[in-house]
Amino acid sequence: RELVETNLVEGWDDPRMPTLAGLRRRGYPAEAIRNFCKTAGVTKVPSTSDIALLEHSVREVLNRIAPRRMAIFDPLEIELTNWSEDVVESLEGAVNPEDSSLGVRKIPFGKRLWIEQSDFREEANRKFFRLKTGGEVRLRNAYIIRCDKVVKDDSGSVIKLLCHVDKDTLGKSPEDRKVKGVIHWVHADSAVEARVRKLNRLFTEEKPESDVERAFTEFFNPNSSEEIIVYCEPSVGDLNPEESCQFERIGYFCRDAQKEKETDSLYFNQTIGLKGDAQKKL
Known part of the structure; x- marks a missing residue:
């Protein structure tokens, strides 16, 4: 809540946020989230799961369904x-x-x-x-x-x-x-210009709340979002609003209908890289 109220993020559906609305806007398929929940299971005590487990589920589903x-x-x-x-x-x-x-x-x-x-x-x-x-x-x-x-x-x-x-x-x-x-x-002469929001970790520390002497917001990553211009093959225009695709050899990206209305241009949120080190290509 503090992230939203202090305007560090755009809202509850900011694609960096670990909310269902944020994950959806980022392009995480519902099937991948369900698969993650099944894999993580239910415990009687508070526990955390490695984010890599969720990311693996996302890649697995998108590899099967996402157009290239x-x-x-x-x-x-x-x-x-x-x-x-x-x-x-x-x-x-x-x-x-x-x-x-x-x-x-x-x-x-x-x-x-x-x-x-x-x-x-x-x-x-x-x-x-x-x-x-x-x-x-x-x-x-x-x-x-x-x-x-x-x-x-x-x-x-x-x-x-x-x-x-x-x-x-x-x-x-x-x-x-x-x-x-x-x-x-x-x-080059047929390329379609699009905006891409590159996303990084929301915090600079894995567990920002563990430092009892500092507010967790002090670990907010100011470089967690960056907008760039990219050049795409013309068929990107055939994708539906909020549909995910794979930009070949780079990673998965999702059309952001809300941003497209604001910018009057094609707009994609970065979902996830092809592999753990794939984001170095961006």
Whole structure:
């Protein structure tokens, strides 16, 4: 109550709050909460359960039911030098590979793409399977590309990659070489802008109430919520209000209908990473 009354959070349904309203707005499925309760069980004495147990239940359910989409959080431009400017191809990707009955979604592909900054290195060792200068990588649901040239600004920062696309690799692997890495991407000219609220732990300490000399609000994490702009494939607009999806290779996110009314834009709350360390990608 004190968090709400002192305006440290937006309300009882703030997605950082451990209330049913907050968990729902964050995108935690009811099935996952029920599964967690069954697993934790009932005891005769007060006890606590590790939050990882709840998060495991959430991932398990969302992996099975959440549609997939691609989104870029930290964009790096790619220009395909052997692709025509006026050609935009419509590719297909599974809505959810765990449920083939959901069919496929259309994904536009063209000359200008965006990938994550973290998926490229100018120089890298043999264990780096993403894109590097002179190296190849598979674009998810698309072709294999090779980075031929790096374009930098006056400060020396990489701003664009000039790449060659192997047009004979859609849905199949080349016979003369093996390409291990797969990264996600979006078509720059078709990308849809969305706001994402990245969420962290509400408190800086695991048990803020255990310090008898300090109020638990003193351990409130001021960095528990951060809003950023991301770029998504166009089919994110097909998601229903309050529906969760997986941004491939990043994590699960839920549309926030209330925030969309306030901001007049697509808005997602971060639900949870794909694994315990997946949030480092954000």
